[in-house]
Amino acid sequence: MSTVIEHPVQARLVAAAPRMTVIPSTMHYDTGDPFAVRMTFPGPATLEGVEVCWTFSRDLLAEGLRGPHGVGDVRVLPYAEGRTALEFHSPEGAAVVHVPTEEVRRFLAASAALVPFGGEHLHLDLDHDLARLMRDVI
Template sequence: MITVIEQAVQARLVATAPKVETVPVTLCYDRADPFAVRMAFPAPATLEGVEVSWTFARELLTSGLQHPAGCGDVRVRPYDGDRTTVEFHAPEGVAIVLMLTAELQRFLERASALVPPGLEHMYLDMDHSLDELMRGSC
């Protein structure tokens, strides 16, 4: 049974310079962490020169396809009829990427088939989570 979904997509990195770079991004959804999605950016697309991953709520991505969502480190909003903007805010600055809305919707549909929205709590391993939380506390 499939428990992890990964999907490669193309994103356009928006910069202040006229050149807009296209970078490959990997979207990941893991049934073991049912409330979250992960977006991984390859080393050449980052300031540090290493792969960088951002993990945030699946609900944020879902909501952001329809209307502006998020007020923290990750913000998602429709850009035009075909694209969605995802903003990543960090102490080093802000990265803004444009992604095809259809690719994001396809990824979310696959994730929803794995864990239906609203039923995420049924896929949590609370015993394991408590063990991890309590490890080393005694």
């Protein structure tokens, strides 16, 4: 059984100009994919005008609260004034958003109440996942 947390946050898009635009985004956690979190941005906030969802490690988000973390497409690091910076890199370019650190902490606490850190493997259904993978092979 999958349980989902959706936590709305007000992210601020960091642009080249000094003005930062507020983006109503949502952080998601689903016990069906216990190692991952998703962050969804609405269409009006993207270059293509369509909703964009980034999936990355819950551990990356937690570690990024303590210091710069990540070497791939998503990087998380503490920022001044109680904010956490999330950097999203793609072939089309990069975006940086700032999220209130307390909101990130609340989201992580809610996810840990469902699946404690280190206990993610207990929520995986490997038999089901393997059967799904093998279904197309046979």
